[in-house]
Amino acid sequence: MCPKCRGYLGVDNKVIFCIKTKGWEGGLLMLTPELGDYTSLHHPSFSFKENDDFDFYCPICGYDLSVDGEKRLAKVILKEDNDKEYYVIFSKIKGEQCTYKVANQKVEGKFGKDADKHINVLNLSAFK
């Protein structure tokens, strides 16, 4: 879910984002909700290069999903079947595999080959 409007970003077991980067007007990107799975789907006309840095926006309300003070990371809310909510924090850089599952200011899980990269700069006090 979007942390701002709490709209559901998931459709048919994919999560949909609006993304933009410098020199490109933007488009829609679909990611897998499975943490640690970095499969993505997008229009075939998009060509991304490794290390391209994207902004992620909520496709419903347009909210910038950037983590405050850490522009290389984005955040969404994951609501599990038992209604427990977590923040899922992930890298906005193409090719960087780094995802954190955070609740009550604690990292409850980290995923991806680059998971240790941002762990020390993540300000957990923002994720209650």
Ligand SMILES: [Zn+2]
């Ligand atoms: Zn929203």
